[in-house]
Amino acid sequence: MNLEPGTQGFDWRSQCSIASCLDVMGDKWSLLIVRDLISHGTRTYSEFRESPEHVSTNILADRLRLLTALGIIERTNPEGVARNNAYRLTPSGLELRPALEELGRWSQKHLKQYHPEMVKSV
């Protein structure tokens, strides 16, 4: 699948706005990168790697590239090498906060019975 949504071959499954959101962020990692930037002050590649979910280097690099291509995050040192890059949310990325809050609220209410150690994060 072409992972550059601004280009022609990107594989949108339908016209649905929910499906389109999941086309680009329907995975276990993309929204955690947004969470780290919103809540934990994470900025650099190595800081993302230290998050408790232990993202692998190849998934992290892939998701940072995709989120950058989508204009959700941006590099603060665009000329640097990947490992030294720092990232920040764009206005578009910041506007994901309400969705994250709703997902977190729902989890706290409905998944805590299965996972009692769960804590609020955004």
Next chain:
Amino acid sequence: MNLEPGTQGFDWRSQCSIASCLDVMGDKWSLLIVRDLISHGTRTYSEFRESPEHVSTNILADRLRLLTALGIIERTNPEGVARNNAYRLTPSGLELRPALEELGRWSQKHLKQYHPEMVKSV
């Protein structure tokens, strides 16, 4: 990975409520099943199959089983065979609506530039 969150071996990645939500629904399909039940009056296995994203039979069966195990949906004919089953949202599933609305709103605002045919769905 053990896909029954009520049982001991389920692989929660961390204590974070966002991560926990993605542990169980961080994929391209689970929330589309919830969308279909909320917005499109979908109830049966064959109706889910007719949604424009063309879910495969094995993914659909897997996600219906997981959403049922999580108490997000329930079968309305619990004694029937899989292909004839009908499903409905539980109160827990209905409470996913605000999160879906937020994701759809964000898509409409920030992804439509890449996908101009996109339409609101929830």
